[in-house]
Structures are given as structure tokens and as C-alpha cells.
Amino acid sequence: MTELTVPPDASEDRAAELVRDHVTVGDVVQIWGRERTGGDDPELTGEVTGFEPAYLELDGRSLTEGSVRYDEIETVSRVEEA
Secondary structure, three states: OEEEEOOOOOOHHHHHHHHHHHOOOOOEEEEEEOOOOOOOOOOEEEEEEEEOOOEEEEOOOOHHHOOEEHHHEEEEEEOOOO
16 A cells, blocks of 8 residues: 655645545555544545546545545545555
8 A cells, every 4th residue: 555645734726636646546545534533444445537636536426426535635545456
């Protein structure tokens, strides 16, 4: 698993740039958000299907259906396929 932690002071544009540099369409990722209350389980897991202007698209879903805004991502990990 390869992990990226987005700096807490990163702007939305910088966070988007970092995420785009770290993952590609087709990668399976796990995402932990800034608002998490603890625990080791990711908030979201899915396949990257697009890089929208304000959010990372997972499994072809819109932002309201389960994708995530760049500025809400604390950590994104690529899941290595076996």
C-alpha cells in the first residue's frame, strides 16, 4: 500500500494536485478524512474513476453519492493488487 497524507494547511487546489500526482484512474484507494473520529478503518474505499474539479470520483459516483472533496482528504492509500 502506498500512502499520501495531505498537509492540513494545503489549499483545495494543492490538495487536488497532490492527489492527482499520487493516484491514477483505475487505482483502488482507501481514504481517511480530516473529520474522522478515530479508528483504523478507512472512511471510503473504491476505484478512482475520475478527477473532477472539486472532488475525487470513486466508482463512477457523484459527490453526493459517495465520492470525496479534495479538501476533505487527510490520507489516501493505493491498495496494491495481489
